[in-house]
Amino acid sequence: MSGGDKQPLLQVKNLRKLFPIRKGLLRRKIGLVRAVDDVSFHVEEGEALSLVGESGCGKTTTARCVLRAIKPTSGEILFRTEEDTVIDVSGLSRRELRPLRSQMQMIFQDPVSSLNPRMTLFDIIGEPLQVNGMRDRQQRIDRVEELLRLVGLPPEYLQRFPHAFSGGQRQRIGIARALALNPRLVVADEPVSALDVSVQAQILNLMLELQQQFGLTYLFVAHDLSVVKHFSDRVAVMYVGQIVEMAPSETLFNAPGHPYTEALLSAVPQPDPRLRSRRAALQGDVADPANPPSGCYFHPRCRYAVDICRVEPPKLEELDKDHFVSCHRAHELTLEGVMVGTRAERQPIAGAVSQVSSKA
Amino acid sequence: MTERILPVEAAIAPEQGERIFVASQWQLMWWRFRKHRLAMIGAVAIIIFYLAVIGADFISYSDPEVTEANFSQMPPQPVRLFDGGAFRPHVLGVKGARDPNTFKRVFQTDPNVKIPLRFFARGYKYEFLGIIPTDRHLIGVDEGRAEETIFLLGTDTLGRDLWSRLMAGTRVSLTIGLVSVALSLFLGVLFGGLSGLYGGAVDTVIQRLIEILRSIPTIPLWMGLAAGLPRNWTVLQVYFAITIIISLVGWTELARVVRGRFLALREEDFVMAAELSGCSQWRIIFRHLVPSFMSHIIAATTLALPVMIISETSLSFLGLGIRPPAISWGVLLQDAQSLQSVALSPWLLIPAIPVIAVILAFNFVGDGLRDAADPYGV
Ligand SMILES: Nc1ncnc2c1ncn2[C@@H]1O[C@H](COP(=O)(O)OP(=O)(O)O)[C@@H](O)[C@H]1O
Ligand code: SF4
Ligand SMILES: [Mg+2]
Numbered sequence: 001m002s003g004g005d006k007q008p009l010l011q012v013k014n015l016r017k018l019f020p021i022r023k024g025l026l027r028r029k030i031g032l033v034r035a036v037d038d039v040s041f042h043v044e045e046g047e048a049l050s051l052v053g054e055s056g057c058g059k060t061t062t063a064r065c066v067l068r069a070i071k072p073t074s075g076e077i078l079f080r081t082e083e084d085t086v087i088d089v090s091g092l093s094r095r096e097l098r099p100l101r102s103q104m105q106m107i108f109q110d111p112v113s114s115l116n117p118r119m120t121l122f123d124i125i126g127e128p129l130q131v132n133g134m135r136d137r138q139q140r141i142d143r144v145e146e147l148l149r150l151v152g153l154p155p156e157y158l159q160r161f162p163h164a165f166s167g168g169q170r171q172r173i174g175i176a177r178a179l180a181l182n183p184r185l186v187v188a189d190e191p192v193s194a195l196d197v198s199v200q201a202q203i204l205n206l207m208l209e210l211q212q213q214f215g216l217t218y219l220f221v222a223h224d225l226s227v228v229k230h231f232s233d234r235v236a237v238m239y240v241g242q243i244v245e246m247a248p249s250e251t252l253f254n255a256p257g258h259p260y261t262e263a264l265l266s267a268v269p270q271p272d273p274r275l276r277s278r279r280a281a282l283q284g285d286v287a288d289p290a291n292p293p294s295g296c297y298f299h300p301r302c303r304y305a306v307d308i309c310r311v312e313p314p315k316l317e318e319l320d321k322d323h324f325v326s327c328h329r330a331h332e333l334t335l336e337g338v339m340v341g342t343r344a345e346r347q348p349i350a351g352a353v354s355q356v357s358s359k360a
Numbered sequence: 361m362t363e364r365i366l367p368v369e370a371a372i373a374p375e376q377g378e379r380i381f382v383a384s385q386w387q388l389m390w391w392r393f394r395k396h397r398l399a400m401i402g403a404v405a406i407i408i409f410y411l412a413v414i415g416a417d418f419i420s421y422s423d424p425e426v427t428e429a430n431f432s433q434m435p436p437q438p439v440r441l442f443d444g445g446a447f448r449p450h451v452l453g454v455k456g457a458r459d460p461n462t463f464k465r466v467f468q469t470d471p472n473v474k475i476p477l478r479f480f481a482r483g484y485k486y487e488f489l490g491i492i493p494t495d496r497h498l499i500g501v502d503e504g505r506a507e508e509t510i511f512l513l514g515t516d517t518l519g520r521d522l523w524s525r526l527m528a529g530t531r532v533s534l535t536i537g538l539v540s541v542a543l544s545l546f547l548g549v550l551f552g553g554l555s556g557l558y559g560g561a562v563d564t565v566i567q568r569l570i571e572i573l574r575s576i577p578t579i580p581l582w583m584g585l586a587a588g589l590p591r592n593w594t595v596l597q598v599y600f601a602i603t604i605i606i607s608l609v610g611w612t613e614l615a616r617v618v619r620g621r622f623l624a625l626r627e628e629d630f631v632m633a634a635e636l637s638g639c640s641q642w643r644i645i646f647r648h649l650v651p652s653f654m655s656h657i658i659a660a661t662t663l664a665l666p667v668m669i670i671s672e673t674s675l676s677f678l679g680l681g682i683r684p685p686a687i688s689w690g691v692l693l694q695d696a697q698s699l700q701s702v703a704l705s706p707w708l709l710i711p712a713i714p715v716i717a718v719i720l721a722f723n724f725v726g727d728g729l730r731d732a733a734d735p736y737g738v
Contacts, residue, residue, distance in 0.1 A: 069632050094641070101638040114629035117736040118385045118651050127647075128637035157381075163388075163736060164381030177633065 007080050008042040009217050010066065010185055015039045015075035015090075017061050021290060033290045035061040036072070037241035043185070045080075048211065048218035050228035050249075052264065053238035056286045059221045060109075062238070063187045065090075066219065067106055068097050079104070082184070102132055102181035107188040107207075111170035111195070115162040121148070121173060122158045128180045147176040151206060168199035172206065179210065187219045192227060204231060226268040229253060234322075237261050240287045240297040243316060247323040254337040257325035259302045262335040296328065304329055388735035389655060399728025402721035409534060409718055416531040417486040419498045420524035421506040424687060426484075428507055428519035430456045433465055433705045436522075437511040439477065449477045451510060475501055475509050514707040516695050525687055526711055532688040534718070536603055537669040543607040544668075545661055548614025555615065556622025557645075563619075570612045578609055582671065586680035595686040602681050606671045610664055617660040621653035628652075655733040663726035666719040673715055689715050 016038060021031040036058045043049045051059050065072040068089050077090040082103060089100065105128075108114035115124055125147055126140045134140050145155035151172040162170055171191060178186055188207065192200040208231065210216060222228045228235060229249065236246040237260060245258040256262045263282045284301045287293055293300055299309040308328050316326040327333075383391075394400055412419060434456070441449050453473030459466050481500025487493050500506050513522040555566040585605045589598060625631055625648070634644050669689075675681030676690020677697075684691055692711040696702050702709060 064632075067636055069636060098638045098640075101636055104636075106633065106636050108629040108633065110629055114633060116628075116630040116634075116648055116652070120382075127634065127639065131637060131639050131643065160381040161383065174633075177637075181637075 006045070007078075007086055009045040009080050010219070011042040011076075011078040012062075012066065013040050013076040013078070015062065015065055015077065016073045017058075017065055017070070018073045031290050034241050034292065035289055036065065037289075039075075039238070039241070039243050041236050041243060041246060043217055043219055045184070045217055046211075046215050047233040048220055048231055050220045050222060050232035050235045051238060052222050052225055052228060052235055054264075054282075054286050055223055056289070057238040058241040058289065059223070059238055060189055063106070063189045063219065063221050067104055067187055068092065069106070079185070102128070103183055104185040104187065105178040105181065105183040107171070107174055107178050107186060107191045109190040109194060111167045111174065112162075114174050115170055117162050120159050120161055124162070124173065125177045125180055128177060132181055143180070144176075147180055150179065150210070151176045166199075167195050168203060171195065171203050175203075175206065175210070179214070182214070183216070185217045185219065187221075189221045190223065191220075193223065200227065207231075224267065225253075225264050229268070237264065240292055241289050242297065242326070243324075244298065244326045245324065246316075247325075251320070251323050252337075256335045256337050257319050257323060257330050257333075258327050259304050259333070259335065260298050262337075263301075265336070265338050268338055296326075304333055385651070385655065385735060389732040392732040392735055393728050396724075396728035396731065398724040402724030402728070405717060405721040406725060409530065409714070409721070412527060413531045413534050414489065415498075416527040418488065418496070420521075420527045421481075421483055421497050421500050421510050422521035422524040423484040423507065424520060424525040424528040425685065426507050426520065428515070430519065431508065431511065431515055432456075432517055432519035434467060434511045434515040434519070435705070436514040436707050439512065440474075443474065450474045451477065453509070454511075475503075477510070478502055481506075513710055514705065516705070516708060517701065522692075522707065522710065525692060526714070528687040529689045529692045529711060530714060532599070532682060532686065533669055533672055533690070533715075536599065536606075536672045536682075536688070537665050539600075540603040540606040540610060540668040540672075541661055541665050543603060544610035544614055544664060545657070547607065547611035549618050549657070551611070552615035552618025553622065556619040556626070566615070566619075570615060573609055573612050576609075578671075579674075581609070582606070582675055583678070583680055586675055595682075598682060598686070602672060602675065605675075606668050610668055613664060614657070614660055617656055618653065621656055622649065625649050625652055655729070659726055659729035659733045662722060662729055666722040666726075669722075670715070670719060 015036055016034075017036040019033040019035055020029045021033060022028060023030050039058075039062060041049065051062060053059055061070070064070045065075075066077055068077070072090050075090060076088050078086050079089050079100070080086050081100065087100070089097065092100075119127075122141065122144055125144045129140050129143055134143070141158070144158060148155045148157065153169060153172055153176070157164070162173065165173065174191075191207070192203050195203060204227070207218070211218060218232075220228060220232055225235075232249050234246065234248050235252045236243050237252075237258065238244070239260050245252065245256065245261045247257070252261060253265065256265060267282075282301060287297050287300070295311045296302070296305070296309045296314050299305040302309065306329065312328070314326045314328045314330075316324050317330070319325045319330055380388075431454070434454070437451055437454070439449055439451055441447060443450060451474075453470040453475060455468050455470065457466055457468065458464070477499050478501060479499060480496050481502065482495045483497040483500045483506050485493065485495045497506075499510070501509050507521065511521060511523075513526065515521055516525070551566050551570075555563045582605055585608075586602065589601050593601070631644060631648055634648050639647070672681055672688065673690040673693070676683075676688050677693050678690075679694065682688040682691055684694075689711050693709075693715075696708040696711075
C-alpha cells in the first residue's frame with residue numbers, strides 16, 4: 001500500500017447494499033435492486049479518491065453507507081479513528097455511531113435541500129457544535145464566524161436564512177457545516193453538479209484549499225470525469241453497483257483500461273478537434289441494477305464486446321501497479337485517453353478566483 | 361444548469377433586501393397570507409365569531425332559557441337610533457294579543473312608549489368566562505325586563521329570544537368544533553407520526569385502518585353512534601360524546617397530512633445532515649421535522665374545523681346530537697324544520713346565516729394558510 005505502514009483512513013471491503021422492491025397491498029418483496037454490489041476500495045489519509053459513474057450507478061448509496069447514513073447489507077467499512085484504532089462501522093448502532101460522527105462529514109449535492117430553510121446560518125452551522133458539547137453560545141458564535149470566513153462568506157450573515165443565498169453560497173454554507181467539527185474524512189456527493197459552471201470551479205478550488213489547510217481526506221463523488229481531473233489523486237469508476245476500474249488519476253486519464261472509462265472520457269471537453277472526432281459517445285442507458293444483463297454488465301453498450309463478455313462476468317484484476325480493471329479484454333485493448341495535467345501541480349483550476357466574495 | 365430560484369426570492373421584491381434575508385418562516389408566511397384578501401376577511405370574521413363565543417352572555421340581553429308566553433313568535437323588532445334628532449337608541453313598547461276572530465297572535469306597537477336602550481345595563485345573572493359572576497350586558501333596559509321589551513331577532517314558539525339563543529348556540533357549536541378538532545389533531549399527529557416515523561408494518565396497519573374508516577359513509581356511521589347515546593346522559597356527557605364521534609373520522613385526514621410530510625421530510629438532505637452531525641432522534645424530530653410541518657398542520661386543521669362544525673349542526677338538526685334544553689345551531693335550526701313554522705315565522709331560519717358564514721370563513725382562511733404554508737416550495 002502506498003500510504004506507508006499505516007492502515008488507510010478508510011477501507012471498504014466487499015460492500016453490498018440491496019434495496020428490496022415491494023409491491024401491492026401487503027408490500028411483498030418482489031425483487032432486489034443491487035445498488036452496490038461487492039465494492040472494495042480504500043482511501044489514504046490526506047488523499048482524494050473520486051468515485052465516478054453515470055447517474056444510478058450506486059455512487060450515492062456507497063457514500064451513504066460509508067458515512068452510515070444507511071445500513072449496508074453486508075461488507076466491512078474500516079475507519080481508523082483519531083486514536084489510531086480501526087473500527088468496523090458497518091454494523092454499529094445509532095448510539096455507537098454518534099461519538100464517531102464528528103470525524104466523518106458529508107457535503108451534499110442539492111444546495112436547496114441540504115439546508116433547513118427554517119434555520120439561520122448560525123443555527124445550521126452551529127448545530128453540530130451544539131450537539132457535540134459546545135454549550136456556550138458566544139463560543140459557538142465565534143466558531144461559526146470563523147467558519148464563515150474560512151469558506152469565503154462574510155461573518156455578518158450569521159442571522160440570515162438560507163433563502164438569502166445563491167446556490168454557490170449555499171454550498172459554501174454546507175461546507176462550513178461539514179468542517180465545523182474538524183472532520184478527518186469528508187465525503188462530497190456531487191457537490192458542484194447542481195451549480196452553474198462558472199461557480200463550480202470556485203467551489204472546487206475552495207475544497208482544494210481547505211484540503212491543503214487542514215489535511216482533509218476526500219471521498220469525492222461525481223458523474224462527470226471533467227470535474228474530477230484536477231481534484232483527485234485516484235479515481236474509481238463505478239458501473240451498475242460495481243467498480244470497473246480504479247487507478248491513479250494520471251493513469252486513468254492518459255491510459256484508461258476499461259471501455260466504460262474510455263466512453264466517460266469522451267465526454268470530457270477536448271481541445272484538440274482531431275481527437276474529438278474519433279471518439280464514440282456512450283449509447284443507451286445504464287443497465288437496471290434490479291435486473292442486470294448477463295456476463296459483463298457493460299456488454300450491451302460496449303463497442304469491444306466479444307462472445308465471452310455476454311456469458312462470463314469479468315473480475316477486477318491488477319493490470320499494472322495500482323491500476324485495477326474489470327474487463328476480459330483489458331490486456332489486448334489500447335484505449336483512448338486524454339492528455340491532462342496532473343493534480344501534483346496543484347494549481348488552482350483555470351479561470352476561477354477562489355475565496356470569491358459573497359457573489360459566488 | 362441554471363440555479364434554482366426559490367419562490368421566496370421570486371415573490372418578494374429585491375429592494376426589500378435585508379429584511380427578507382433575516383425573515384423567519386412565520387414572517388414569510390404572514391407576508392404571503394395577507395395578500396389573500398378573502399383569507400384576511402375570513403380571518404377577521406373568525407375572530408369576531410370567537411369573540412362572540414367568549415362574550416356570548418355579555419352580548420345577549422335575555423336569558424336564552426326563559427319563555428314568555430305573551431311574546432311568542434314575535435317577529436324581529438326594529439331598533440330606532442334617533443329620537444328628535446339626537447342619538448338615543450330605543451325600541452317601542454309592544455303588546456301581544458290574540459285576534460278574537462282568527463285566534464292568530466298579533467302584536468301592537470305603541471309609538472308613545474319609547475323604551476331607551478342602555479349600554480352596559482343590568483340584566484340576568486351569569487358568570488363571565490364561567491368564573492366571574494356579573495349581570496352586566498352590552499345592551500339592556502333600565503326599567504322592566506329585557507325579556508319583555510327587546511326582540512332584535514324576534515322570538516320562537518315558546519317566546520324565547522332568538523338573538524340570545526343564537527349567541528348561546530354559537531358558543532356551543534363553535535367550541536364543539538374546536539374540541540373535536542383538537543382531539544382529531546392529537547390522534548392525527550400521533551398516528552400519522554408513528555406511521556411516517558416507523559414505516560413498515562406499523563405504517564401498513566395504520567394506513568389500512570384509515571382506509572377502512574374513510575370508506576364507511578359518515579352520516580350513517582354518525583347516526584348509528586349518536587342514536588346509541590343513552591337518553592339519560594347529561595348535557596355535558598352528550599357534548600363530549602358528540603366531539604368524540606365527530607373526530608372519529610376527522611383525524612384520518614390530519615394523519616395523512618402528518619405522515620405525508622414525515623415521509624417527504626425524511627428524504628430531505630438537511631435531515632440526513634442533522635443525523636450525521638450526531639443529533640439525537642429526539643432533536644431531529646423537534647428541531648427539524650416538527651417546525652417544517654407545523655404550518656401544514658395548522659392549515660389542515662383550519663380546513664378540518666368547518667367539517668366538524670357542519671357535522672355537529674347536521675347531527676343536532678336531525679335530533680341525534682346536542683339535545684334541547686341545550687342550545688346549538690343545529691338545535692335552533694330544528695325549530696325551522698316544519699314548513700308551517702317557516703311560513704309563520706321565517707326569522708327562525710336566521711341561525712343558518714352564521715353557519716354558512718363561519719364555514720365560508722374557515723375555508724377561505726384554510727385556503728390562504730395552505731398557500732402560505734410553504735414559503736420555500738420545498
Ligand atoms: N432507498 C432506495 N430504495 C430503492 N432503490 C434505491 C434507493 N436508493 C437508491 N436506489 C437505487 O439504487 C441505484 C443506485 O442509486 P444511487 O446510489 O443513488 O446512484 P448514483 O448516486 O450513482 O446516481 C439506483 O438504481 C436507485 O434507483
Ligand atoms: S468485458 Fe467485454 S463487454 Fe465488458 S467492458 Fe470488457 S470488452 Fe466490454
Ligand atoms: Mg447520486
